[in-house]
Amino acid sequence: MNFTSDKEELLNAVQVVQRAVSLKNPLPILSGIKFEAEEGNVVISATDLELGISYSFPAEVIEQGKAVLPAKVITELVRRFPDVTIFFKSDPLNGSVTVKYGQSEANINGYPVEEFPELPLPVGDTKFSIPGEILKEVISQVIFATARDENRPLYTGVLFEISNGEVNIVATDTHRLAWRKILLDNIGELNINLIIPGKTLNELIKVAGLSDQPLEITVAENQVIFKTENVYLVSRLIGGNFPNYRQVIPNDYVTRTRLKARDLAEASERAALLAREGAPVIKINIGDNILVVSVNTEAGRVREEISVFQEGEDLRFAFNARYLSDALKAIGTEEVILEFTGPLSPVIIKPVGEMEYLSLLLPVRLREES
Amino acid sequence: MNFTSDKEELLNAVQVVQRAVSLKNPLPILSGIKFEAEEGNVVISATDLELGISYSFPAEVIEQGKAVLPAKVITELVRRFPDVTIFFKSDPLNGSVTVKYGQSEANINGYPVEEFPELPLPVGDTKFSIPGEILKEVISQVIFATARDENRPLYTGVLFEISNGEVNIVATDTHRLAWRKILLDNIGELNINLIIPGKTLNELIKVAGLSDQPLEITVAENQVIFKTENVYLVSRLIGGNFPNYRQVIPNDYVTRTRLKARDLAEASERAALLAREGAPVIKINIGDNILVVSVNTEAGRVREEISVFQEGEDLRFAFNARYLSDALKAIGTEEVILEFTGPLSPVIIKPVGEMEYLSLLLPVRLREES
Numbered sequence: 001m002n003f004t005s006d007k008e009e010l011l012n013a014v015q016v017v018q019r020a021v022s023l024k025n026p027l028p029i030l031s032g033i034k035f036e037a038e039e040g041n042v043v044i045s046a047t048d049l050e051l052g053i054s055y056s057f058p059a060e061v062i063e064q065g066k067a068v069l070p071a072k073v074i075t076e077l078v079r080r081f082p083d084v085t086i087f088f089k090s091d092p093l094n095g096s097v098t099v100k101y102g103q104s105e106a107n108i109n110g111y112p113v114e115e116f117p118e119l120p121l122p123v124g125d126t127k128f129s130i131p132g133e134i135l136k137e138v139i140s141q142v143i144f145a146t147a148r149d150e151n152r153p154l155y156t157g158v159l160f161e162i163s164n165g166e167v168n169i170v171a172t173d174t175h176r177l178a179w180r181k182i183l184l185d186n187i188g189e190l191n192i193n194l195i196i197p198g199k200t201l202n203e204l205i206k207v208a209g210l211s212d213q214p215l216e217i218t219v220a221e222n223q224v225i226f227k228t229e230n231v232y233l234v235s236r237l238i239g240g241n242f243p244n245y246r247q248v249i250p251n252d253y254v255t256r257t258r259l260k261a262r263d264l265a266e267a268s269e270r271a272a273l274l275a276r277e278g279a280p281v282i283k284i285n286i287g288d289n290i291l292v293v294s295v296n297t298e299a300g301r302v303r304e305e306i307s308v309f310q311e312g313e314d315l316r317f318a319f320n321a322r323y324l325s326d327a328l329k330a331i332g333t334e335e336v337i338l339e340f341t342g343p344l345s346p347v348i349i350k351p352v353g354e355m356e357y358l359s360l361l362l363p364v365r366l367r368e369e370s
Numbered sequence: 371m372n373f374t375s376d377k378e379e380l381l382n383a384v385q386v387v388q389r390a391v392s393l394k395n396p397l398p399i400l401s402g403i404k405f406e407a408e409e410g411n412v413v414i415s416a417t418d419l420e421l422g423i424s425y426s427f428p429a430e431v432i433e434q435g436k437a438v439l440p441a442k443v444i445t446e447l448v449r450r451f452p453d454v455t456i457f458f459k460s461d462p463l464n465g466s467v468t469v470k471y472g473q474s475e476a477n478i479n480g481y482p483v484e485e486f487p488e489l490p491l492p493v494g495d496t497k498f499s500i501p502g503e504i505l506k507e508v509i510s511q512v513i514f515a516t517a518r519d520e521n522r523p524l525y526t527g528v529l530f531e532i533s534n535g536e537v538n539i540v541a542t543d544t545h546r547l548a549w550r551k552i553l554l555d556n557i558g559e560l561n562i563n564l565i566i567p568g569k570t571l572n573e574l575i576k577v578a579g580l581s582d583q584p585l586e587i588t589v590a591e592n593q594v595i596f597k598t599e600n601v602y603l604v605s606r607l608i609g610g611n612f613p614n615y616r617q618v619i620p621n622d623y624v625t626r627t628r629l630k631a632r633d634l635a636e637a638s639e640r641a642a643l644l645a646r647e648g649a650p651v652i653k654i655n656i657g658d659n660i661l662v663v664s665v666n667t668e669a670g671r672v673r674e675e676i677s678v679f680q681e682g683e684d685l686r687f688a689f690n691a692r693y694l695s696d697a698l699k700a701i702g703t704e705e706v707i708l709e710f711t712g713p714l715s716p717v718i719i720k721p722v723g724e725m726e727y728l729s730l731l732l733p734v735r736l737r738e739e740s
Contacts, residue, residue: 104673105673108670266452
């Protein structure tokens with residue numbers, strides 16, 4: 001392997017793939033980044049066996065070849081390179097790579113190339129594409145509702161339910177649920193349910209330059225592959241049957257309010273400061289076009305008033321303040337609608353506008369009446 | 371206590387004093403911030419008994435009085451206030467404070483005001499002043515050489531040796547030493563040695579708005595007080611005799627080189643990536659107006675060449691790369707001079723120019739020759 005590149009290309013590349021480097025795995029090879037010099041470009045890859053990322057960038061390749069270098073060393077070194085042309089040359093006998101920059105050089109000992117696990121190829125007929133910016137928006141609207149608890153793997157994923165030309169995207173940790181529907185004109189007869197790990201989607205939206213390109217998605221057995229011009233991301237799928245989300249979404253309401261998302265999110269966060277630690281429960285009262293957020297604990301009291309447009313009965317509820325503010329911030333529109341069916345039924349939070357999106361949040365049952 | 375203020379004043383004030391809030395002390399009162407409304411201004415204070423900070427800001431005071439509020443709650447609440455006028459009113463019966471902002475209000479339970487330790491007044495004749503920007507520069511040039519290890523308290527402090535109209539400022543952790551001398555025209559006959567905790571100085575340089583005001587310094591028994599128009603910072607002094615720093619500074623050299631501080635700092639940091647973890651030892655060879663930084667470990671090798679102006683013998687040395695780059699970054703001038711007396715004697719690092727500053731760094735003894 002023998003190629004030259006510039007610092008910015010290299011830095012961008014290692015920053016993208018290092019998201020898949022395994023920091024905890026006992027296999028040393030997984031703490032490496034693989035370099036492959038091909039005709040006119042270099043592909044670098046990392047994987048923790050659950051998630052794999054490749055990134056290709058144009059380079060002047062003098063000799064094709066491969067090497068695997070320790071991710072920590074090469075990433076930190078690239079970050080600290082001066083802004084000059086960088087020369088890479090591997091020694092196929094011992095797997096080491098010599099890197100020249102200006103008057104200086106480093107020789108980094110590598111790992112055996114043949115031990116690095118191959119990322120699977122995008123084979124299979126189950127293919128469709130989605131504009132990067134749409135996928136980014138959709139993920140940011142549902143990801144907050146996934147569970148963090150790895151003991152319930154199903155809830156750490158996001159459901160992509162594809163059928164009849166539409167995609168329903170759903171996440172839930174059983175306390176809250178977020179749902180978005182989009183229409184795609186290229187999914188034809190496709191009829192498939194994918195549960196993609198939240199971690200994969202989190203990394204996917206962070207990958208630089210993703211939003212201005214269409215993403216090609218290929219589904220293989222137990223795996224899903226996302227592909228753009230430069231990025232190739234492969235992830236395991238989560239097995240199992242996602243719960244029937246349709247049956248938990250109420251069809252009716254007794255009270256409906258319209259308000260500014262930011263007003264309620266900020267009031268909830270302030271009120272949470274005086275709530276009990278752990279589960280910051282706040283109370284919400286709606287009446288006479290005023291929504292009141294309140295908390296009353298041994299630390300003190302908060303009472304915030306927000307003007308709303310109210311339809312229907314007066315109501316009182318209690319919520320986890322963090323969950324409420326997560327949901328309000330995820331929507332992305334200035335105004336939102338809250339629909340309530342009863343004190344123990346979930347509240348529905350919707351954007352004002354045409355977007356097919358909602359999240360729902362279970363209230364907290366209050367022990368004492370106050 | 372009854373006053374009104376705006377969010378920005380309050381936010382600035384709590385951010386300054388919260389540096390002195392005790393997070394670990396078992397006395398709950400030390401986790402509080404004291405508010406004192408006086409005629410035309412409000413003073414807020416925090417202390418962990420080693421360091422105390424007060425900040426005063428103009429406010430419309432309707433009724434004078436005091437209250438102590440939990441620092442965490444009030445700091446986070448102020449950070450999240452909308453940008454409106456904020457009304458504070460205390461209830462002297464129970465020590466709680468009602469805060470009104472827009473249509474909303476919080477009532478925060480406080481601590482007993484009488485339990486809050488008084489910060490000492492700036493009494494005593496030992497007084498002088500120093501321009502804020504000079505003190506900031508001086509601290510940033512020596513603070514890196516203080517020890518972190520609380521078991522050697524003397525070395526966690528910075529010596530201010532004041533006599534004959536000059537101030538020598540010195541820090542050392544016994545592996546390295548930094549010295550700066552400044553002249554002050556207002557210290558007259560003053561003859562005193564102060565050892566000020568590094569933590570105090572670190573907080574001092576972070577206090578907003580410090581650099582554009584002169585700092586008035588008062589020395590009381592075991593304590594030092596720094597005062598500007600708004601800020602009042604009191605700290606314990608460290609007892610003991612600071613080592614005689616003059617005798618460890620070599621007067622002569624066999625080799626002297628001039629180079630760009632940044633070139634050597636960056637080369638050291640890159641080389642350290644391939645050094646052994648823990649104590650990242652790098653080698654330096656000087657000859658023919660070239661300084662070579664090198665490392666050779668099981669992880670690989672680095673060799674960097676830097677053009678220098680060399681006077682005197684060729685030399686080879688080994689250093690802790692982190693210590694070397696700390697010293698080079700602290701100087702603050704583009705070009706520096708390195709003076710070497712021998713392979714086991716400290717190197718001296720000086721700025722090019724008139725500034726009376728130097729730091730010295732002990733080399734590492736190399737076990738094997740290579």
